[in-house]
Amino acid sequence: MKLLTHNLLSSHVRGVGPRGFPLRLQATEVRVIPVEFNPDFVARMIPKVEWAALLEAADHLRLAEVPKGPIQGYEQDETFLRKMHHVLLEVEVVEGTLQCPESGRVFPITRGIPNMLLNEEETET
Amino acid sequence: MALPGSLNRYLLLMAQEHLEFRLPEIQSLLSLFGGQFTNNQGTYGKSPFWILTIPSEDIARNLMKRTVCAKSIFELWGHGKSPEELYSSLRNYPVEKMVPFLHSDSTYKIQIHTFNKTLTQEEKVKRIDALEFLPFEGKVNLKKPQHIFSVLEDYGLDPNCIPENPHNIYFGRWIADGQRELIESYSVKKRHYIGNTSMDAGLSFIMANHGKVKKNDIVFDPFVGTGGLLIASAHFGAYVYGTDIDYNTVHGLGKASRKNQKWRGPDENIRANLRQYGLEKYYLDVLVSDASKPSWKKGTYFDAIITDPPYGIRESTRRTGSQKEIQKGIGKCPESHVPVSLNYHLSDMFFDLLNFAAETLTLGGRLVYWLPIYTPEYTEEMVPWHPCLKLISNCEQKLSSHTARRLITMEKVKKFENQDQYSHLLSDQFLPYQGHNSFREKYFSGITKRTAKEEKSSQE
Numbered sequence: 118m119k120l121l122t123h124n125l126l127s128s129h130v131r132g133v134g135p136r137g138f139p140l141r142l143q144a145t146e147v148r149v150i151p152v153e154f155n156p157d158f159v160a161r162m163i164p165k166v167e168w169a170a171l172l173e174a175a176d177h178l179r180l181a182e183v184p185k186g187p188i189q190g191y192e193q194d195e196t197f198l199r200k201m202h203h204v205l206l207e208v209e210v211v212e213g214t215l216q217c218p219e220s221g222r223v224f225p226i227t228r229g230i231p232n233m234l235l236n237e238e239e240t241e242t
Numbered sequence: 243m244a245l246p247g248s249l250n251r252y253l254l255l256m257a258q259e260h261l262e263f264r265l266p267e268i269q270s271l272l273s274l275f276g277g278q279f280t281n282n283q284g285t286y287g288k289s290p291f292w293i294l295t296i297p298s299e300d301i302a303r304n305l306m307k308r309t310v311c312a313k314s315i316f317e318l319w320g321h322g323k324s325p326e327e328l329y330s331s332l333r334n335y336p337v338e339k340m341v342p343f344l345h346s347d348s349t350y351k352i353q354i355h356t357f358n359k360t361l362t363q364e365e366k367v368k369r370i371d372a373l374e375f376l377p378f379e380g381k382v383n384l385k386k387p388q389h390i391f392s393v394l395e396d397y398g399l400d401p402n403c404i405p406e407n408p409h410n411i412y413f414g415r416w417i418a419d420g421q422r423e424l425i426e427s428y429s430v431k432k433r434h435y436i437g438n439t440s441m442d443a444g445l446s447f448i449m450a451n452h453g454k455v456k457k458n459d460i461v462f463d464p465f466v467g468t469g470g471l472l473i474a475s476a477h478f479g480a481y482v483y484g485t486d487i488d489y490n491t492v493h494g495l496g497k498a499s500r501k502n503q504k505w506r507g508p509d510e511n512i513r514a515n516l517r518q519y520g521l522e523k524y525y526l527d528v529l530v531s532d533a534s535k536p537s538w539k540k541g542t543y544f545d546a547i548i549t550d551p552p553y554g555i556r557e558s559t560r561r562t563g564s565q566k567e568i569q570k571g572i573g574k575c576p577e578s579h580v581p582v583s584l585n586y587h588l589s590d591m592f593f594d595l596l597n598f599a600a601e602t603l604t605l606g607g608r609l610v611y612w613l614p615i616y617t618p619e620y621t622e623e624m625v626p627w628h629p630c631l632k633l634i635s636n637c638e639q640k641l642s643s644h645t646a647r648r649l650i651t652m653e654k655v656k657k658f659e660n661q662d663q664y665s666h667l668l669s670d671q672f673l674p675y676q677g678h679n680s681f682r683e684k685y686f687s688g689i690t691k692r693t694a695k696e697e698k699s700s701q702e
Contacts, residue, residue, distance in 0.1 A: 118527055125538055125543060126537050129536065129537050138539045153523045155458070155523075157457075161458055165541070228493060230492055230493060230530060232529070233530060233531040234487070234489075234531065234532060235535065
């Protein structure tokens with residue numbers, strides 16, 4: 118699971134609503150996989166990123182060199198974009214968990230794939 | 243090159259396949275590239291010859307880099323219902339538009355294509371000679387000409403009734419071919435990872451085109467299966483997400499769909515499929531998730547949602563349910579915790595899908611999905627509706643004598659507000675589509691009746 122994805126996921130446990138974001142990320146296995154750098158795509162993602170959630174997740178993965186927020190003129194700043202490219206797209210959680218901050222419910226990540234399934238009792242009506 | 247202020251007419255030579263899907267594909271692609279579909283010919287129906295007006299050759303070329311429905315595009319210089327009409331039409335074509343392609347330094351060749359008839363070499367040469375009145379000054383080069391000109395003769399669509407003379411003759415400068423070769427290179431037959439209902443390659447590209455997928459988009463498939471639809475979008479430069487309720491399919495585990503193969507191999511998963519075509523960089527993530535209970539945060543970040551939801555026939559239609567309803571025999575992998583309910587009504591599923599699309603699509607983004615229908619009862623009012631989504635196209639593909647599926651394309655035209663998610667309850671069509679909840683039964687009822695009939699007649 119990439120950090121871009123983590124930034125888009127929220128707990129859908131019944132009653133939790135917006136307090137289900139962001140999910141608390143823990144990882145027991147992480148890998149870095151090179152992905153071709155596409156500055157246009159990264160620049161498009163910057164406005165969609167929730168920075169606090171990203172920084173918290175990056176912190177749990179003990180990543181260094183994570184920009185603290187978008188900088189002025191980021192669309193043309195290759196250094197900034199390359200760092201963001203690495204953080205959002207090249208770091209993958211292979212084994213780990215995502216935890217709902219409100220209910221404590223844990224969603225496992227196995228072989229890089231999160232399992233978000235809940236029982237009927239746990240979900241929103 | 244177009245002269246300012248002049249209208250440029252082009253001839254599209256269409257493939258004779260997926261007839262209903264062609265016009266929406268071309269329209270969607272033209273709007274993607276800033277053109278607009280204006281035609282001087284009325285409706286095209288079954289004909290493979292479409293004349294349209296496009297503002298510039300660049301737009302025509304961009305169109306051909308995407309379409310799998312069109313074989314080629316020509317700059318139309320003349321046409322008519324007889325050779326005389328054609329020649330007269332060519333004489334009316336402005337010489338200054340011809341000259342850049344005919345001057346003495348250039349090389350060219352002229353081809354004759356006939357549709358629904360075969361001509362002898364002699365007949366073809368006669369037709370080329372008849373064009374001598376055109377101001378060709380360049381040299382003929384049959385191997386690698388700079389410019390290719392084509393005469394296209396239309397002898398109709400009925401192979402059992404071939405006319406003496408063509409209905410229409412066209413003459414044009416060949417510009418580009420479409421992407422029909424993708425159908426073969428992305429064929430499901432050669433794909434590493436397939437499922438029972440993997441989408442035919444041609445249709446998956448048509449869906450991406452109906453969805454106006456473009457470079458750097460994020461495309462999502464909530465019923466991703468083995469990822470076939472993601473491949474087409476990734477080929478066009480979009481980054482892709484998928485979810486599916488089936489743990490084994492998402493992970494690439496369990497029984498294989500190929501004949502003679504028992505279990506899936508290690509190279510069989512969605513990511514590997516993208517890797518097979520050199521598209522792994524577009525893989526974002528896949529998740530095990532129930533599409534009726536999505537885990538995405540509030541916001542608009544999908545540029546297109548392109549999907550083939552389950553119809554309940556070959557793959558079951560499911561959503562998560564209570565512990566009592568856990569499905570037996572899940573397969574090799576015991577952790578595939580899938581407490582399921584088998585009663586996810588189709589109408590609920592489509593309304594969930596439309597609401598989800600209305601919430602998460604960017605404005606102008608498209609939802610493209612298949613809607614299974616029971617033909618004897620189908621009416622247009624049954625197509626699910628949503629206040630935020632505008633219906634763009636509705637194309638039918640027959641499945642059997644009494645069932646079909648329709649490719650529905652919708653575009654988000656209004657920002658989603660909370661009350662919009664309940665609008666379908668007020669809609670008149672909420673009830674008509676309820677009939678389709680028993681689509682599975684209706685699909686099989688036809689087969690049962692046929693089998694009973696056959697048994698009866700074989701006993702007589």
